Amino acid sequence: MPKRTDLSDTFCPVGRSAELLGDRAVLLILRDLFFGNRRFEVIAANTGLGPQLVSARLKRLESEGVVERRAYQERPVRHEYWLTAKGKDLFGVLYAMRGWAERWAYRDGETGGGSAMRYIHRACGSDVGTALVCPGCGETLGYGDLKGEPSPELRAEQARRGRSESARR
Amino acid sequence: MPKRTDLSDTFCPVGRSAELLGDRAVLLILRDLFFGNRRFEVIAANTGLGPQLVSARLKRLESEGVVERRAYQERPVRHEYWLTAKGKDLFGVLYAMRGWAERWAYRDGETGGGSAMRYIHRACGSDVGTALVCPGCGETLGYGDLKGEPSPELRAEQARRGRSESARR
DNA sequence: CATAGTAACTATGATAATCATAGTGACAAG
DNA sequence: CTTGTCACTATGATTATCATAGTTACTATG
Known part of the structure; x- marks a missing residue:
């Protein structure tokens, strides 16, 4: 899509949340995170979303401070995605x-x-x-x-x- | 986008709502409707969305039974969009x-x-x-x-x- | 030590949704 | 009879999303 008007700095609180939550993939990923699924592959399988969409959305959620990437093992490094306080409040x-x-x-x-x-x-x-x-x-x-x-x-x-x-x- | 897997018949309730609510435009239009704006042009102006997006989303909301089209005058016919009970419950x-x-x-x-x-x-x-x-x-x-x-x-x-x-x- | 397996991605090309802009139809007012 | 209003529809460029395949970096098994 073309650059749509960004609403993250509107004064309307619904507008601000809509910027993040007005997205099917974000909602489905959040559902899985609340359900306790924290692994990339599990989330991708459960939501039915392609890996690049899951990857892109998890990055967005992380940059918004809703999700936190935590390594659960080194060698090879593997990550899990955890909801932050801001995320849990969703x-x-x-x-x-x-x-x-x-x-x-x-x-x-x-x-x-x-x-x-x-x-x-x-x-x-x-x-x-x-x-x-x-x-x-x-x-x-x-x-x-x-x-x-x-x-x-x-x-x-x-x-x-x-x-x-x-x-x- | 390509045809994405439709989630309106998943058993997961969040999946079902995500199909409707996981959309920026839908959220913004709903916000306006709850705010009391019922006219097409007002909604388009307030949300900053183009008329064809507003038109498409209002049609979807209507077909989902969330919104009702009511004529508020004949000659020329002009319509307003009202939230149904299902819509108000959002x-x-x-x-x-x-x-x-x-x-x-x-x-x-x-x-x-x-x-x-x-x-x-x-x-x-x-x-x-x-x-x-x-x-x-x-x-x-x-x-x-x-x-x-x-x-x-x-x-x-x-x-x-x-x-x-x-x-x- | 070579093959298979696993987790978490990235790359590619086709398809479809969104945007900005302009235009239409039906009527009312001046 | 021109201008204005409301509620749209049409068009073409841009970009997001999808399915599929490939990559990286390891571990485990035979």
Whole structure:
């Protein structure tokens, strides 16, 4: 695309986040990072994105201070990508997206009755549904407070992705 | 781009929303719609997007059931774009994006001390900051409960956009 | 020690989305 | 009957994205 007007210095906060988050690949990579996938190949397989896109986006996320590259071994040097505090704070955005989709983006019965991704409040054990405040104990929910549980359907899909990736070689 | 793998039928809820929301133009248009701008030209001017992009995205939003086209006059027929219930429910996502940006995307003092966009809880009058639950009365916050107040800096920028748009003719 | 394997990329060429700019159609006002 | 407004559509250049293949730097196995 041609040079589009850069919005990172607009005064509008939604404009600023849109510059980073208004990108499919960024959103998918963030999803994987929140899910605990930190390796390049795993992220590429899970998101279905090509390696150069993953590479480019991880670089952008790193330069924005959302993600941190950490070597998990020397010889050969291998890296993992970790969310920084600024990155972890994006949980609210992803959680809101997930909530909206759970409420609107599935046809009846498509998820087998429940949520595609269940979230359990670690502190009290309640299923929080898509709430912002725990329906069990009333606490405000943030990253770390919740434990994600993919539905059997979602788990199966993830397994399929992993397999077809490794089957290609 | 080449046909990328469509994620609207993945089981992952974030993947499904990413298909719609992982797009700068969609995010900016939604921002304007939540702000109360419903006319094509106003949206185009405010977002800085070209008319064919605005047109294409409004069509997509309409086909997704997020936006509704309503004629506000006959002879000549003129339309406005209104958020549907499904669209209004995206407020949580935009609000989370705004909150994140307010916390992380400004250098010190850039906003003149406060938020770029203040939100006031209509019911009790408190400034909610970037909270999900009103710090004054403890109520959960959703679209309609809040009144947005752009900072002087943001207001000035919006005025500038409007002017430079009309000055081009 | 030679081949195979793994992780994390980079290179290449085709395709498609985005941009700026200009133009259109339908009407209203002066 | 010219100018103006609103909501678009048309066009051509530019650039991002995709699929596929190749690279680098090692380790592990036979």
